[in-house]
Amino acid sequence: MEHRDAPLSDKIDVTVPAVARMYDYLLDGKDNYPADREATEQLLLQVPSMKVLALNNRQFLRRVVRRLAEDYGIRQFVDHGSGLPTQDNVHEIVQRIDPDARVVYVDNDPIVLAHGRALLEQNENTAVIQADFRDTESIWGHREVARLINLDEPVAALFVSVLHCIRDKDDPAGVVRRVAEKLPPGSFLVVCQLVSDDAETRRFVTEFMDQSTGGNWGEVRRPSDLAGFLDGYEIIEPGLVEVSTWQPDNDLDPKQPSKEWIEFGGVARIK
Secondary structure, three states: OOOOOOOOOOOOOOOOOOHHHHHHHHOOOOOOOHHHHHHHHHHHHHOOOHHHHHHHHHHHHHHHHHHHHHHHOOOEEEEEOOOOOOOOOHHHHHHHHOOOOEEEEEEOOHHHHHHHHHHOOOOOOEEEEEOOOOOHHHHHOOHHHHHHOOOOOOOEEEEEOOHHHOOHHHOHHHHHHHHHHHOOOOOEEEEEEEEOOOHHHHHHHHHHHHHHOOOOOOOOEOHHHHHHHHOOOEEOOOOOEEHHHOOOOOOOOOOOOOOOOEEEEEEEEOO
């Protein structure tokens, strides 16, 4: 069943921390507010590796998009839960390789919609839509998706550092599967999320983020939980891993300094 019990809003409440704006703060962005910064700093006291984790996650996204475009010829990307625009966005990476490549960003945060549309006003091959990434039918029936995404050609569906924003009851594996069922053979799924082997870390971060964001959070999971998200698809090398180790550009790429929690995931091909 699609998620429709929380209507989307066009109102921006800067007094309540938002996941997208907290992430923006960790990436040294400017589109965040005191509430976002305060909540992030409190979280950093408990999990100080969070900033490096965010930076490594962004590097993972860049590498994946570049590899899919260069090595597999992918020219269509749908970025679910994209967050605020920052340096080297998906469209910037892939359109350096092919200016005709097409990208759709999906996020439910109205500030993402506002900033994204301003950024992309002159880019006809890229769009941002406001939608809950759980609502597969609304997204894939959206006029901008229909305009930009040709389902006769392979597509990369990105779920990068976003599945931990929904709870198990919302069936994150089912969200990924519903999108995969829309895509033609040769398409790709990119999945990663926050995980920890330590039950106390999982409990603390989940509860802290849930309280801080007014319930707009899901769950920190175990690494083993992610295997089920890509069941039935061909997981490409090096498999499901801590993201800083996924096809690094060189041995100098930064590694996650602590294992208290990690961003864990990988890439799968739809046959």
